[in-house]
Amino acid sequence: MNPTHLTGPVLVLGSGLLGASIGLGLRAHGIDVVLSDPSPSAQAVAVDIGAGRALRIAEDLEPELVVVAAPPDVSASVVAHALETYACAVVVDIASIKVAIATELAAIVGAKSELLTRYVGTHPMAGRERSGPVAARSELFNSMPWVLCASDQSSHHAVKVAHSLAIDLGAVVFRFTPEEHDAAVALVSHLPQVMSSLVASRLQETPAHALSLAGNGLRDVTRIAASDPTLWVQILGANAPRLLEILHGVQTDLDRLITTLSAPTAPGARLDLAQLMAEGNAGQSRIPGKHGGPATSYSWLTVLVDDKPGQIAKLLTEIGDIGVNVEDLRLDHSAGVAVGMVELSVLPSKRTALVEDLTDRGWKVVL
Template sequence: MNPSHLLGPVLVLGSGLLGASIGLGLRAHGIDVIVSDPSPSAQAVAVDIGAGRAFDAAEYLTPELVVVAAPPDVTAQVVAGALARYPSAVVVDIASVKGSVLAELQTVESLAPTALGRYVGTHPMAGRERSGPVAARGQLFNSMPWVLCPSEASSEHAIKVAHSLAIDLDAVVFRFAPDEHDEAVALVSHLPQIMSSLVASRLADTPQHALSLAGNGLRDVTRIAASDPSLWVQILGANAPKVLEIMQGVRTDLDRLINTLSAPTAPGARLDLAQLIAEGNAGQGRIPGKHGGPAQQYSWLTVLVDDKPGQIALLLTEIGEIGVNVEDLRLDHSAGLQVGMVELSVLPSRRVALVDELTVRGWKVLQ
């Protein structure tokens, strides 16, 4: 058992995916965790999986930390209640929008003037396609960003406790101002969700034979379109001003593209299309590389494998024997044959040698 930075007890208000995962992660450090949820069944499941012990309203609690893992539209209300009920505790929330929560808290007249000194807004950038406590994992936050968004009122002690929570869950800590955080996630999280949903919505009435041509490109773009609509209604509503500003820029680009495609052979049209794609290349190239390091360009190759157990493991084992590190991996399947297509990215300087060696070993590599 690794030593903990928190002393506990920790009260987690909300036993969904994130709340239950926080409980599991802290319990692995031996911290006393109490789980509370408005849904008795959700709370019971969280307790059953080991995320903590059940909240008892009759128990006198003096938690070191209260983690509010409530839906975004009631987060501020639950935070205010926790600050009032546990006057010695630090209170953090994990909602994905920070500015609106802080603004609402600043209007709560019943809070003591010093109460906001014990509050720190945070946002763990982690999740799964599945929801609820049954999907919880104690390692959910391992090596994932956890953003601390203290306000001007947040005390150094409160910030330290919030930081300890993230460290105990093996997350990577970042610090943003609330408004700066909301602007950043509007671009890197909320915009991709919107664009993915818009693209996927075009598929609703598409003939099935047309969808049979779909490859990794469509799957990559639409993967997050399967997200929970009720949650995203709350997130987008809470961060509407920041999202709207970005979407207006997207609309300008779409209008430009529509005008160009309306006359694709007009003078300058092809140049404009090329510039639009090149602008995307430039933006994509700025996305950080592995482990948050500088952006790195890799070379891709595709290897055909039989669609049967053990083939991908065998391929990766042989690549390891060759001494080449796989930087990224994607898997697709042939629409008509029982073969898989493993797309691998490697450093450009190692691509030719890897292709040659895999070919010698009997693998079919698509150039």
């Protein structure tokens, strides 16, 4: 498919993080974006940051596209209303579940099934722990997956417009059926959220002196536990059957681990523990890295930097002068010490020379 660029106007219903970010991204292309939100304050903030203009009362708007950026539990009803109200517009939703919305929408429109020719379910796989329009970014979708879940009734034109939206925002388009989408996100998105929240919940009564030992491992695992509980109640409830199947598998593995650790010196216990960890290694190695390649194709090194302004910028500038491209970067801090730790990912063929050059320039590299 060779999508054309949107011409607008584009009506965005919902001005939270994703809705406002879509508005900012489209406005950067000079597209007329009109915003509408049940919350006047959220809409006002989105307008103030430049995500679009407010929908005027009784405005005779004829949008090219309506983007429903509403919570999952009301998305179907908002989509149905938009299809009825804007008779020439393509309507997409961006909720993170697709089967439940498609099923509810079909029930709402009933005999008016011709409305569904102008509807495409979509899901941009992007977000932040922070919510609301104040967290919106025009580049939020750059190089991120955007899933199109067209139904058998979606017209070629509707799919093309939905495709153009994703491309205009810099996203990478994937085509899934609603069923394939919900099964995939149950594993790659919903399960990590649940596991992160469960781990983080163990920290509620942990003494502060114990948490002072926390490093990037704990921070990485619990980062998404800061997500909005209200939104996740809707997502998990709507995709429960698919997530439940995966959780039963996790439960089997956890029961196996508990049994093994109950007798850690028993014959075969150490082998079973090693196999459990190796199975994790095997699964982790399948997660795509930069440019879709294997994540294991890069090497890591850690550089200590003084915890003061300009040090990280200086480090990255010198790495650029050396002629090495940084593939990924993470930051950590030593507890109680004014020292930062910059973890860098580079091509394996560049690692040894980079360590030598940085050391010669006075940087402390931890091997």
